[in-house]
Amino acid sequence: MKWMLGLFLVMAVLVIIPALESAFAAGDEPGEYLDRRVIIWNLFFRMMTVAFTVGAVVSGTIIWLVWRFRESHPKAKPTPYEGTDW
Amino acid sequence: MVLELQKPRPIWQIMFSTHHTDVGLLYLITSLGFLFLGGALALAIRAELFLPGAQIIADAMTFNRIFTVHGTTLIFLFIIPFASAVGNYYVPIMVRYKDMAYPKLNAIAFWMIPPSGALIWLGFADFTWYATPPYSIISAPGPAADMWIFGLKILGISSVLGAINFVVTILKCKHPDMSIGQVPLLAWSFLSSSLIILVAIPTFAAALLMLLTDRLGVSGFFNPALGGDPIAYAHLFWFTFHPEVYVLVIPAIGMMYEIIPRFSRKPIFSYNSGVFAFVLLSIVGFSSWAHHMYATGMSFTEKTVFMVGTLAAVPASAMHVFNFIATMWNGRIRFSTPMMWAVGGIALFFSAGAGGVVNSAMPLDFTTHDTYWVVGHFHLFVMGTIAFGSIGYLYYMFPYVTGRMYNETMGKIHFILSFVGTVLVFFTQHVLGLYGMPRRIFDYPPIPEWIAMNQIASIGAMVIGVSMAIFLANMIYSSGKGDLADTDDPFGLGGKYYYPFEAKNPSH
Numbered sequence: 001m002k003w004m005l006g007l008f009l010v011m012a013v014l015v016i017i018p019a020l021e022s023a024f025a026a027g028d029e030p031g032e033y034l035d036r037r038v039i040i041w042n043l044f045f046r047m048m049t050v051a052f053t054v055g056a057v058v059s060g061t062i063i064w065l066v067w068r069f070r071e072s073h074p075k076a077k078p079t080p081y082e083g084t085d086w
Numbered sequence: 087m088v089l090e091l092q093k094p095r096p097i098w099q100i101m102f103s104t105h106h107t108d109v110g111l112l113y114l115i116t117s118l119g120f121l122f123l124g125g126a127l128a129l130a131i132r133a134e135l136f137l138p139g140a141q142i143i144a145d146a147m148t149f150n151r152i153f154t155v156h157g158t159t160l161i162f163l164f165i166i167p168f169a170s171a172v173g174n175y176y177v178p179i180m181v182r183y184k185d186m187a188y189p190k191l192n193a194i195a196f197w198m199i200p201p202s203g204a205l206i207w208l209g210f211a212d213f214t215w216y217a218t219p220p221y222s223i224i225s226a227p228g229p230a231a232d233m234w235i236f237g238l239k240i241l242g243i244s245s246v247l248g249a250i251n252f253v254v255t256i257l258k259c260k261h262p263d264m265s266i267g268q269v270p271l272l273a274w275s276f277l278s279s280s281l282i283i284l285v286a287i288p289t290f291a292a293a294l295l296m297l298l299t300d301r302l303g304v305s306g307f308f309n310p311a312l313g314g315d316p317i318a319y320a321h322l323f324w325f326t327f328h329p330e331v332y333v334l335v336i337p338a339i340g341m342m343y344e345i346i347p348r349f350s351r352k353p354i355f356s357y358n359s360g361v362f363a364f365v366l367l368s369i370v371g372f373s374s375w376a377h378h379m380y381a382t383g384m385s386f387t388e389k390t391v392f393m394v395g396t397l398a399a400v401p402a403s404a405m406h407v408f409n410f411i412a413t414m415w416n417g418r419i420r421f422s423t424p425m426m427w428a429v430g431g432i433a434l435f436f437s438a439g440a441g442g443v444v445n446s447a448m449p450l451d452f453t454t455h456d457t458y459w460v461v462g463h464f465h466l467f468v469m470g471t472i473a474f475g476s477i478g479y480l481y482y483m484f485p486y487v488t489g490r491m492y493n494e495t496m497g498k499i500h501f502i503l504s505f506v507g508t509v510l511v512f513f514t515q516h517v518l519g520l521y522g523m524p525r526r527i528f529d530y531p532p533i534p535e536w537i538a539m540n541q542i543a544s545i546g547a548m549v550i551g552v553s554m555a556i557f558l559a560n561m562i563y564s565s566g567k568g569d570l571a572d573t574d575d576p577f578g579l580g581g582k583y584y585y586p587f588e589a590k591n592p593s594h
Contacts, residue, residue, distance in 0.1 A: 008401055044450050051440040058436050061411055066429060071418045079351045079418055082580050
């Protein structure tokens, strides 16, 4: 389970840190110049990169699961729980 | 389980019954009726937006009325009552009790729904499902607006009564031999969502009263002309209705927790993580309401807090998805109709969640706020996840309710068309939002990209409409003339069920 926790932590950092960085970039002092359009689209692309990467992995896993573990697959075999009162 | 349709009874016996499966059946039929009514309005909206200019709807006011009633109907009169139907059928049996804790209260909670539905439909208000102030208090035409307010008020009371019943049934009436850690995840989902309702709904109940007194002119809580603040309404509304999103989605995930292990022929990968994720979602649901209001001039610190609070829902949601994937792994999966809906629901749940992560980042929210991105995002949740989980479960419970099997081929066609249609409509709406199309508009300028994407979305909606017609035909025909089901194991999967046919509770 530890590696899963680590994975969640990495993903959380990947998502939250860039968002916080850009959110705080504006600062509270007047007179600072920020090209908000560039910042917003930069953040968007970074977050979409993360989202699409994770999305591709999860969706790919689901598609593979559906194909591989369907009961009509040549390698399908009964699970250890079949016929028992699990 | 009571086979409702195999042994026909006079309708009044079911209507005046307080037995949990009878009340469940009433919830089920009512919610499906409203699904088709609300869906018809969705088709009207998409037909109107197929091209710029007025198409089939006469004016903007009528358009506003249609999408207001569409949203109100599908959220309050389809999704919530459908979840109540499932809970009524299964929770008492899962906790091994003879009925819901308060059967009469249960029947009363149901019978509040038809009059509130009538108020909403006969009034046909025009101020969106959010009842946007100050428009709703200053110039929204009555009595439609007042009827909507009373309708929602009654629905809120019904939800609270139902929630009290579920909490007491699960916590106090479960069999003494059954610890809370043995309660099935579907029942846990009802416990979590009921607790959210009990905390969240009173706030909106207060807001509705304030809205009504504002409309009557005796107060000015949300009326700027009288020193009130419409943003205060936004806070009260979203304090209830962001958690309400979890009230809607948690039972649907609970339904997937029933379907996926059953059709994978394996126990759930991690029961404890499922429980933990439900509890976590129930808590963090209350830490994110103000992300709906980034654009209203909140302080920077507030916005940051709510951004992080919103992102806190990601780990809990990811735990559910991981749990589903790990359960299917090494299984021997039978892709009957309920399983197809459940797996499709997981895929779309993940997509909707990914969009939500982008949405919750406040700089991005400013570009997507009040655009079709938001429409695509929440519809992907309510249709892609909640409706998919619910419809999958409907197919799953069909043999138990009717004693007959639905037509499997029609069920699969229903799924495939709905999945394709959902992707066409709601993924396209995300892109449409990035192209800048605002939501809640009757007409739009003839920008070629907007026209093309609106047409794709409208075609997708028609595909969903066709699939729902197939669904309706299948349900009606199979209820009366479908093949008799083997009620001990209707899907031929083997293994233990929580609710064998023999477990039916006696009628009162």
